[in-house]
Amino acid sequence: MGGRTLIEALAALLVFQLAGEFLVAWSGLPVPGPVLGMLFLLVFLAALRRVPGDIGPVAQTLLRHLSLLFVPAAVGVIVHVERIEAEWLPILAALIGSTVLTIAVTAAVFRLVVRLTGGDDDRQEEMVP
Amino acid sequence: MSGGTSLWVYLASTPLLWLAVTLTAYALAYRLFLASGMRPIVNPVVIAAGAIIALLLVTGTGYDTYFDGAQFVHFLLGPAIVALAVPLFDQARRIRRVLLPMAVALVAGSITAIVSTVGIAWALGASRETLLSLAPKSVTTPIAMGISERIGGLPSLTAAFVLITGITGAIVATPFLNALGFRDWRARGFAVGIAAHGLGMARAFQVNELAGIFAAIAMALNGIVTSIAVPLLVPLLF
Numbered sequence: 001m002g003g004r005t006l007i008e009a010l011a012a013l014l015v016f017q018l019a020g021e022f023l024v025a026w027s028g029l030p031v032p033g034p035v036l037g038m039l040f041l042l043v044f045l046a047a048l049r050r051v052p053g054d055i056g057p058v059a060q061t062l063l064r065h066l067s068l069l070f071v072p073a074a075v076g077v078i079v080h081v082e083r084i085e086a087e088w089l090p091i092l093a094a095l096i097g098s099t100v101l102t103i104a105v106t107a108a109v110f111r112l113v114v115r116l117t118g119g120d121d122d123r124q125e126e127m128v129p
Numbered sequence: 130m131s132g133g134t135s136l137w138v139y140l141a142s143t144p145l146l147w148l149a150v151t152l153t154a155y156a157l158a159y160r161l162f163l164a165s166g167m168r169p170i171v172n173p174v175v176i177a178a179g180a181i182i183a184l185l186l187v188t189g190t191g192y193d194t195y196f197d198g199a200q201f202v203h204f205l206l207g208p209a210i211v212a213l214a215v216p217l218f219d220q221a222r223r224i225r226r227v228l229l230p231m232a233v234a235l236v237a238g239s240i241t242a243i244v245s246t247v248g249i250a251w252a253l254g255a256s257r258e259t260l261l262s263l264a265p266k267s268v269t270t271p272i273a274m275g276i277s278e279r280i281g282g283l284p285s286l287t288a289a290f291v292l293i294t295g296i297t298g299a300i301v302a303t304p305f306l307n308a309l310g311f312r313d314w315r316a317r318g319f320a321v322g323i324a325a326h327g328l329g330m331a332r333a334f335q336v337n338e339l340a341g342i343f344a345a346i347a348m349a350l351n352g353i354v355t356s357i358a359v360p361l362l363v364p365l366l367f
Contacts (some may be wrong), residue, residue, distance in 0.1 A: 001145070013208040020211070032271040034210035035349050041214035051199045051215055059212035062205065063341070066331035067174050068155045069206045072199035073270060073292060078185060079192050081291040091221035092255035094263055095290060098246040099324050100305060102267060106238030106347075107311045107320035113230035114313070117272075 009054040013062075016041045141190060147198025154180045167335065169303045174328065175296055206327075213345045219271050220342050227315055231346065234316075238323035238347075239354040240362070242267035262286040264359050266294045269326040272352040276359050291326065298325020299332035314339040322347025 020037030158176035165171040175320030261282035265273040277287035321329035334341030
């Protein structure tokens with residue numbers, strides 16, 4: 001990564017996020033600003049037909065360490081320890097049960113529709129056993 | 130002794146201390162994760178957050194003080210979401226081929242997430258405030274908090290539920306999908322993104338890039354569908 005293009009890539013990500021935040025604040029759409037920023041960047045890349053400068057490596061670096069970025073928010077659970085203690089059974093049963101059920105239903109429906117529409121030609125999509 | 134105490138008081142009030150603690154805790158947790166052979170149960174977010182919570186409790190530090198330092202890490206979530214456009218662009222051809230499976234799985238998964246959460250908690254006697262705060266638990270924090278506020282839940286409680294959901298998804302997804310025999314990375318990633326938003330997506334990127342991309346698409350789409358579906362479904366459930 002060159003120093004100049006690295007800073008340009010970071011600036012580009014922030015500017016696209018800013019554009020997204022701006023549109024959300026202006027229109028009141030029920031979507032977070034960064035999600036719209038992502039759409040804007042996607043349209044920009046599609047128009048260019050390539051990923052310019054260091055946007056590729058910078059994006060890869062951010063996404064490889066995505067888990068780290070959730071740590072500050074995860075520590076925030078500390079604020080609600082009392083209620084979670086008081087209602088721990090319904091809360092944990094609902095969160096864990098629903099998460100597991102949702103994963104199963106979503107994956108099953110996705111595969112069912114892939115099979116029904118005959119879109120299963122690419123073996124690359126499968127994990128190595 | 131009093132010199133040590135005032136030094137601690139000084140350091141604990143600067144953002145530097147808690148920023149350094151956040152990065153160090155995650156770096157150590159990530160080493161443990163690698164040493165375990167990347168087992169999902171050794172989740173680096175859970176270990177790092179657990180260690181930091183313990184440290185905050187021992188030192189009597191409030192979450193606001195902690196967040197003054199940690200906000201610099203938290204801030205990068207925005208640019209990271211924007212950066213998802215790059216893998217989406219790289220994989221556009223593969224994504225276009227499965228638009229219909231994605232659309233149907235999106236609606237099915239989104240409704241399952243809302244109805245099953247509220248249903249289970251209601252059956253086990255949760256309070257009304259808790260039920261309303263639980264409904265949007267499968268979508269990314271800023272959207273979930275907005276939905277919670279609109280239907281009369283507690284946004285910050287919803288944020289805690291969103292996190293527990295994400296951690297659950299990140300831990301159970303790999304062994305559970307293996308047990309069910311799903312081998313299609315697209316279906317696996319998409320399912321985790323619908324059920325467990327950003328934390329599920331972060332886990333998916335650790336496992337496989339294609340799975341991560343499908344998790345990212347699922348997370349973004351589910352944010353939109355859930356913000357429409359929860360205000361429509363919740364009145365029917367009560």
